[in-house]
Amino acid sequence: MYPKLIIDLKKLNSNLDAVAKITKEDGNCSLMIVTKGLCADPQMVKLVAEHKSVDFMADSRVKNIATYADLARKNGKKTVLLRLPMHSEIEEVVKYVDLSFNSEISTIRLLNEEAARQKKLHKVLLMIDLGDLREGLFYKEEALIFNTIEEILKMSNVEFYGIGVNLTCYGAIIPKNDNLSILAGLAEKIEKTYSTHLHMVSGGNSSSIYLIGKGELPKGINNLRLGEAFLLGNDTAYGAKLPGTTGDTLTLEAQIVELQKKPSLPIGEVGVDAFGQKPYYEDRGIIKRAIIGIGKQDTDLDSMTPIDEKIDILGGSSDHTILDVTKSDTEYKVGDIVSFELGYGGMLKTATSPYVEKEYRK
Known part of the structure; x- marks a missing residue:
């Protein structure tokens, strides 16, 4: 799951x-x-x-x-x-x-x-x-x-x-x-x-x-x-990696639920999103957009780094995160898994959420 x-x-x-x-x-x-x-x-x-x-x-x-x-x-x-x-x-x-x-x-x-x-x-x-x-x-x-x-x-x-x-x-x-x-x-x-x-x-x-x-x-x-x-593995004063530690102790995996080519700019008058914020959008033209089945209720989008370095996180809502996979070398399809390293905020929210499964590697 x-x-x-x-x-x-x-x-x-x-x-x-x-x-x-x-x-x-x-x-x-x-x-x-x-x-x-x-x-x-x-x-x-x-x-x-x-x-x-x-x-x-x-x-x-x-x-x-x-x-x-x-x-x-x-x-x-x-x-x-x-x-x-x-x-x-x-x-x-x-x-x-x-x-x-x-x-x-x-x-x-x-x-x-x-x-x-x-x-x-x-x-x-x-x-x-x-x-x-x-x-x-x-x-x-x-x-x-x-x-x-x-x-x-x-x-x-x-x-x-x-x-x-x-x-x-x-x-x-x-x-x-x-x-x-x-x-x-x-x-x-x-x-x-x-x-x-x-x-x-x-x-x-x-x-x-x-x-x-x-x-x-x-x-x-x-x-x-x-x-x-x-x-x-972080020194949180200056963000340096501590000697002998690694930062990839945790990996978040999420599944693609939609993959479509769409404009990068929403169409119509921009108001506020579900969290009361007025978002900013960059015009990237027509892009390949992947939606994954996790959102702000269960993670911190600003604290997620795609392991595929050619993926960009565009934003998200409570339940969905929207990715730009246009430049990726991987031909993603619906049902594929996208992996992320987590920072502190992402770790805290995903570990707390009952909707995120846990798997252990020993």
Whole structure:
């Protein structure tokens, strides 16, 4: 059945070996692998759980973590919730998650109360905002940061595990030695102030890993959280391919449902498309147009690259993607399969869609 996402487990394992070497051997950091990119796919999760170099398994959805919490713990990995917990999911967070990222003291109080009910000790990592302006206590509000920590330290069923930062995902701020040094300096000050040891100072995600190769990851940063670096081999700060990794771990296959010669310009007054956008069309004359059976509901057209380099993606709707196959050396026909490499957005949507089949290569 199509569309189909082909997951190459051998290549994923090779990528995991490569990022583990960079992170742990070269960077002296613990390794947190993020599973949300493939929607906690069970085969990928098993691979990660059984890898000796992985210390933490993380996701932004509690429902995903719930599917593999037992497997992770059986293999000595701690489970981590990356997205700030919602008040409505506190019970599930304490049940399935060993460590959660937090910035709101009201949420941490609820975690403490629920952990007491479940007779558990729940670990929290306090997020610090260094300027990307997504989650975290703003780094210049030091009094607020220390007041929050003081309250956490008094809690009986919550352990203050450390501090962390997220960069690149919202504000596109690139991790540098200077901004991550602020986090490392704050960690040192916290340890001195409270005579405590921070287990984790998490210096970001796949956009931070390039600093290890440059020798610029500040001393004191001892954890990185890697999703795209593992799944697609990307340093997400500058888009470079990481040493020892490959980007063709995933392949999307879709079937041609129509093949016709038509004008390249729609005929009539142009309004907005199904997503409220006014499209732009290039006049290519009469072209051979192939329609494949996948669309914006199930993938990200901007994050798909045809393996046949002579195919152009023209656009699409919810259910269809339209290709220009005029210049291709392949004589496509209805029923043929077109293959694509995926970027992060395409991977995320196809892995999440129930309408995309999965096939594994080992």
